[in-house]
Amino acid sequence: MITMVKKIRDKVDFRILIHILLILTIFVLSFPLIYTFIVSTQSLSAAVAIPPNLKVGGGIIENYATAWGRANMGRVLLNSGIMSLSVTVGKITVAAMTAFAIVFFDPPGGRFIFFITLLTLMLPIPVRLLPTHEVVSSFGWIDTYFALTLPYFVSATATFLLRQFFKTVPQDLVDAARVDGASPTRFFFRVLIPLSRTNIAALFVILFIWTWNQYLWPLVVTNSETMRVMQLGISFLIPKGGTGMPPWNIIMAAVVIAVLPPLLVLMIMQREFVKGLIEPEK
Amino acid sequence: MFTRVKKFFDSELSMNDLFGSFQSNFLAYLFILPQLVVIGIFFIYPTIKSFRMSMFRSVPFRGLVNFVGLKNFIDIFQSPAYLQSIVVTLIFGLLVTVLGVGVSLVIAKMLDVVVRGVGFYQAAVIWPYAISPTIAGIIWGFLFHPSHGSISYFLPFELNWLTNGEEALVLVILAATWRQLGYNIAFYIAGLKAIPTSFQEAAVVDGANGWQRFWRITFPMLSPITFFLVTMNLIYAFFRTFGLIHALTQGGPAGYTNLMIYKVYTDGFTDLRLGYSAAQSVILLLFVAGITMFQFKFAERRVAYQ
Missing domain, CATH: 1.10.3720.10 (MetI-like)
Incomplete structure (x- = not known):
């Protein structure tokens, strides 16, 4: 009985550890995509600011409209x-x-x-x-x-x-x-x-x-x-080439x-x- | 024959009357025809042509008319740029495969253990697979940009992959691996689900711990998928990463990311050295033939296991 309880307790701890690891993994794997979205809402100066700015900006409509036109998205x-x-x-x-x-x-x-x-x-x-x-x-x-x-x-x-x-x-x-x-x-x-x-x-x-x-x-x-x-x-x-800053946002x-x-x-x-x-x- | 064909097209109901059973070879070939036509025109013929072109050299305004035999191949293997391209491609292919398959197995195994929230986790680890190698290149190029990249800002050392070839190679390897993880993980998840639980239970009864169960049961049972993924990742790294290189490094700096697939394009379409590029295509064919043989050889062994 005691060993059984111990087994279950070990198992629970193990599961929590796995959950933490998975969340970390997801953060690492998804970060590039989440950050891509954040940058797509910022002004260019915020997008390339040092230190990096991780706040969603207010330029979402403007940026997407510009991107839509410039890349001939339709x-x-x-x-x-x-x-x-x-x-x-x-x-x-x-x-x-x-x-x-x-x-x-x-x-x-x-x-x-x-x-x-x-x-x-x-x-x-x-x-x-x-x-x-x-x-x-x-x-x-x-x-x-x-x-x-x-x-x-x-x-x-x-x-x-x-x-x-x-x-x-x-x-x-x-x-x-x-x-x-x-x-x-x-x-x-x-x-x-x-x-x-x-x-x-x-x-x-x-x-x-x-x-x-x-x-x-x-x-x-x-x-x-x-x-x-x-x-x-x-x-x-x-x-391609050139020295100008690419319009990252x-x-x-x-x-x-x-x-x-x-x-x-x-x-x-x-x-x-x-x-x-x-x-x-x- | 032609009246039969005509009748066939006149009425869809008559098909069964005409052929009676599933034994008709005519109907079978009709079903196979589209595939054969596409393979013939766009695969077999161009491949044979590739071999032919690889033995010619182009003359200005007259096209590929100058027969040179194996001269293109000799030139290729005497060209330091091409030898470098082979070495870089091998390093790239091996690391993308080993990293990608290894990391995916660990992540898939973690997903296999959890019960709660598995749907969410699964979706969250698979999604980078939707991204193209080109876009992966663009995103990683921005994140790791030497002057304004957000990840390079947090790194304890200074990045300089725009001029440092080795750093550039590491960057394209990481970007290519990241993009392919979702695909690998999906296959491992499916594979882990297919392992009967009775195997695990029997091992528990026998007193095997988790680590032993993984290496003695799970890992061998997954070996067909591992071999399949190794093949697919090698093919991905060798042949599907053109966009990544084109968007991120254009083969530079100093040829450190000049993969064979990128060189075959620049020599053929930018520099218009047609015969030289065709000869590189033939060498790429040998590469992929080798990988495919490896897969088939394994496929046979796998039948023996069962």
């Missing part, structure tokens, strides 16, 4: 939104179709196609930067949404994860659908896709954030300001705007994100 948000949603939906759709065909039809060459798909993991953009740029420009796609979206329409991760999941769907379910006279496409849309929604949600979060944060490819396939995506818009706010206001869409996606779908990450049991 257009940039639209471009990044179109790009991220199309790429995410495109990647998942194309991958789901492939995984579906490979698992449920088992056509000749299916394994080879899966292998080729995994091979794309080895071919990130830097590995084929110049020639892919050439292909896209030979199509006349420079400064178009085609260039920003279509070359991304394949995801080895999504194909792999969905294939793993589809394999766990019981054969009975397939047979039942067949007996009910469901066509393969009907089975795909009505049974398979709803069943894999947690995995698809996790993929959506990862792929949306990944696309929203793309930088190198948009940099080489867009030149005009009307096609600029968010990450480029932000980096153009920072003067405006830059940080733009950063907050740029971070909001992926942050919202992450926060809203956090539960599915964590749940859908782990492959189902084989």
